[in-house]
Amino acid sequence: MPRTSQAVIARSVNAPVEVVTITVPDPGPGEVVVKVQACGVCHTDLHYKLGGIGDDFPYLLGHEAAGVVEEVGEGVTEVAPGDYVVLNWRAVCGQCRACRKGKPWYCFATHNARQKMTLDDGTELTPALGIGAFTQYTLVAAGQCTPVDPSAPPEVAGLLGCGVMAGLGAALNTGAVGRGDSVAVIGCGGVGAAAIAGATLAGATTIVAVDLDDGKLATASTLGATHTVNSSASDPVAAIQALTGGHGADVVIDAVGRPETWKQAFYARDLAGTLVLVGVPTPDMEVPPLPLLDLFSHGGSLKSSWYGDCLPSRDFPTLIDLYLQGRLPLDAFVSETIGIGDVEEAFVQMGRGDVLRSVVVLENTEKGQ
Known part of the structure; x- marks a missing residue:
């Protein structure tokens, strides 16, 4: 049955973010429910809050996340319950002209979950970058989940989901x-x-x-x-x-x-x-x-450089392995770990330039089952 989960939303342009209860539907075909363990506070989330990306409020913020697959929908073969994954916002289609040319990192038809997570009153949420991970549970497309070595802490691994991957890839892939x-x-x-x-x-x-x-x-x-x-x-x-x-x-x-x-x-x-x-x-x-x-x-x-021209299935596991070998200092990007109620203050610190990354660590308490 659908799960309820605590989550951080932006209800309107530049309004303070709120912690609310949302409903996460059971995964449909090609979809996955992920129990989120940690999620970085990225500048893109602030852009959503300020209305700089669109006006499809309310937004479910957060997208630099790592967690464990909780449940999969019909036809999902990429991941299974219990897999430790980093979420990505470029689930490649495999069929577009870029994918057919052997350049899936340029995929022109990336996709997200078809179903929407909602507020208690049924209002549909727009997940940031198709993920929405400042929440205990989130619904994503299976292709947005990349299995990695579970030895890497989630507050570190999740950073590959956006900003850190963008910078690494700008040097390693694009440049x-x-x-x-x-x-x-x-x-x-x-x-x-x-x-x-x-x-x-x-x-x-x-x-x-x-x-x-x-x-x-x-x-x-x-x-x-x-x-x-x-x-x-x-x-x-x-x-x-x-x-x-x-x-x-x-x-x-x-x-x-x-x-x-x-x-x-x-x-x-x-x-x-x-x-x-x-x-x-x-x-x-x-x-x-x-x-x-x-x-x-x-x-x-x-x-x-789009997302560091990365291919998550290729790059995320390799970079996590390099981190575990001590060759890539991902820990250096974690300025602080915070709770789900501290996201608004994290945005303030971001604006002052005080942090590289604040990372929300989720306490997963399943409700409504």
Whole structure:
């Protein structure tokens, strides 16, 4: 029978989030109910709360989650009850033109659960990124569940569900950073810090972290940055060029997503270098004007990174194994663990830049059965 669960919702634009009781239906064909153990507080959740993604309120927030499969619906073969999984928001279809070309990380027809979770009065909830995981139980599509080694703590494993994977993948997948490369990362919040960790893992030898905040730069150094630049005091383009023999970096990752940082990333590249945009712009932003000759003469690649161009079934288990081997410091991204009632304060701390990630740890008490 359907489960009831405590959950965090955003009822209207910029209203304080609320902890309410929701109803989670039994899984239908292709669907799974997951008992959530931990879920990171991501900036995307704040975007939903502020109305920056859509107006399909009320939203069930949370999406960077790990937990255990509780029940599966008809036809589900990917996972079974008891599997320890990380949730992802790109359940690939296997049939679209990207999947048929052997590039499922670009899947153009990703899918979610068909049924809706609801409030007590029957009001349908819109789950953040098709997941909705600030709750004791959530309903997702089976393809949104990726089994990983259960030795990894859920507060760490769940971070691969969004921001940390976006940053790691921007370096490892989109930017294809290799041994001996030089890399610059503009913006060292959670995504940028993960990009630095990814560049370190890939064997980059010069890694320049750029930010306005000395605290974030200090964290970047612990994750592998070999140089730091406070862009409030120094021109980041000139600084990156000076630190790379006057040439610019092989790969520059813009983890901010603003016209001015994108332009800095463009000119901070070496000839034939790669620019990776992983910071998410707002709809009103436009590419800054550039002389077309500069675009031609610099050469190289200008790329956008969607979810770190990851394939969860390939990347999540590998990254968890690297973490368990001590080669990927995912623990460093967990600034604090909090309860389900502390999400609003976590948003405040996020706005102040005080944390890389606050992580909600769920106390799972099944009700209504």
